[in-house]
Amino acid sequence: MLLSELIKEWPCTVLQGSIRQAINGVTESSTRVRKGYVFVARKGRVQDGMQFIEEALEKGANTIVTDRTSIDLSRIPKEITVLVIPDSSLFISYASAKLSSNPGEELTIIAVTGTNGKTTVSHFIGQMLRAAGLRVAVIGTTGIYINGKFIASIEDSMTTMPAEKLHPLLRDCVDRHVTHVILEASSLGLCANRLAHCPIAIGILLNVGIDHYEEHGGKQQYINAKKQLFLLAEKMIVNEDDLLCYEIGKEMDVSPMYFGNDHVNGEQGKLAIHVPGNHNNLNARAACCALMALGYPFYEIQQHVSALHLPTGRMEKYSQYGIDVYVDYAHTPDALQVVLEALREEGKNVCTVFGCGGDRDHEKRPQMGAVAAHYSTHVILTSDNPRSEEPAQIILDILSGTSGFPTPIDVLINRKYAIQYAIRKAQYGDIILVAGKGHEQTQHIGENILPFCDMEEVKQAFIYRNLHDEKS
Structure with a gap:
């Protein structure tokens, strides 16, 4: 050109x-x-x-x-x-x-924003559209998927990729005969105009938590970034159970569709949702609302809900010796709370292994400490991408929120050893939650980005426990 x-x-x-x-x-x-x-x-x-x-x-x-x-x-x-x-x-x-000949105009694009749940909702929508016979791409935190098959990861683990990469990818989707694309729309991506020339048929607002306040310069700036999706999308879907989201929806010129724990755009018929946790029940209803916005009748949507399954790193389960270990991406106070609430419903001991990322969101650290101490029977604090910060200082910030709770708390800065310790101490019937990294395959320490996968470390920890038991 x-x-x-x-x-x-x-x-x-x-x-x-x-x-x-x-x-x-x-x-x-x-x-x-x-x-x-x-x-x-x-x-x-x-x-x-x-x-x-x-x-x-x-x-x-x-x-x-x-x-x-x-x-x-x-x-x-x-x-x-x-x-x-x-x-x-x-x-x-x-x-x-x-330069890519405006590929978005040849696709039906759904964009999902929210502090928590973007990945799960995006994959749920993709799963149901595939079940309806469509060819679908899902693009977000966990990578690029076409018709359920992993194609590639996104550079720098960006939730919303830069426009210069997104549009050539959308052109590739068109060439692969994809008709529907589901995108995760981060607040940073929205305020940086990465989706400004990407025609969005449906936008979804899931929730607004405290994550990223620092990066945006405050709460209102963060909310304003989320509001950008209302200006880009032809139709909006809003979580009615989140008061802030509900109020944002009421401010907008065009009235959105709503979903909640007991309805999907007003429909209150039964949904056979088999994924764990009330938060994932809500995520499934958000996905159902997206299909309704596309014109699918509620009775047809009901047929596809029972087959929904969580994406990698979202309440991903591994069990041995009667010990259930869950790996989850929960890295905000709200996300950690809903996951722990779901696990506590089983009435067992819950040990939580987690840390907080460095160089961002300092104010959430004591809040996450308080959540973990309140909902867990044992907490192990460790590193989670400390980046340029001292891991010990991050842990001290988290600990400041745990005072007043009787919950025993251990500190093992090395995340590998923390996971091993949790599994070695666990008894039959116990639950371990390894939170914060989920699907991630690396650990960012100082200037080094090292290979690290929580689920692989969990499996290795059970092997280590087996060897230890045999020797003793």
Whole structure:
């Protein structure tokens, strides 16, 4: 595509160079620049694209785009085109869609947002649409799935991938004869305009918790990010049982559909939901509401509900010696509480192994400590992607919320040893919850990203216990 064709419907000022040149792609990352690319020098939360213009040019960029007029043209060769546009993130979204020939217009796209439950609801919708005979893609935290088959993971474990990657992926979905795509829409992805030029047929708002307040600069900014989905979607579905979500729905110009623990868009017929936990009952009802929004009658939806199963890392169960171990992604106070409530319903001892991630969401740490101490009979605190923070300091933050509870608490900073200790101490009939990482396959410690899978460590811990028992 010629640059002139790409920008003809986009306001811009040409500072230098020609717009009559071929464009092969667009990116905001200098590491992904190829010959003939447009490099968008956008200011991000951590780094400024202006610092990487030279690297982009060395790799073959022929156009630089920015939303700031303070660019130093003296360091850019005259043959390189330089454009100033009003909003860099919106331009990336627009250009990515156009360079892929707007594949979203050929698909029915459902976007799911919420602090908790996005992955589960997305997979539930995908499972039911497949059961209805459709060809479906699910894109989110756990990766890319087409018709239930894992295709690839998403770089940097992003919940909502950048527009420059999303639109080529949607084009691939069209080429694979996919008709429906379910996307996880994170608050960060929404406020960064990653879905701005992705036509969304149905948006779903599940809940609003405290996770990511720090990253957005406060509670209201986080809520405003979630509200972006109302502006993008043709139809909205809202959790009526979440008071904040309900109030947001009432504020919007177009009235949404609602679901709750006792109904799906007003329908109160029985649903044979066989996944554990009241929160997953609600997740299943959200998925059912999506199918109703697509035009499926309630009686037909009822036929597909009984086959729903949880995705990897969501209350994923492994048992030996009468000990049940659950691996779950719960990494917020709300998520940890609903999972522990579900496990406590079985009336057994529950040992919780968890930590909190570093470099983010400090205020949730004592809250999660309090939740774990309240609902568990034993808590083992450990590391969970400490990143650049000291793991011991993170654990001290969590411990500050556990005072006043009689629950015994142990600390083992090494997550592998913490899991082994929990399984070695467990007795017949006990339940162990290993929370926080779920499907993740790595552990981020300092500058190192190391292989680590909770479920694999659980299985290895039982082998270790077996060997220990044989020796004794």
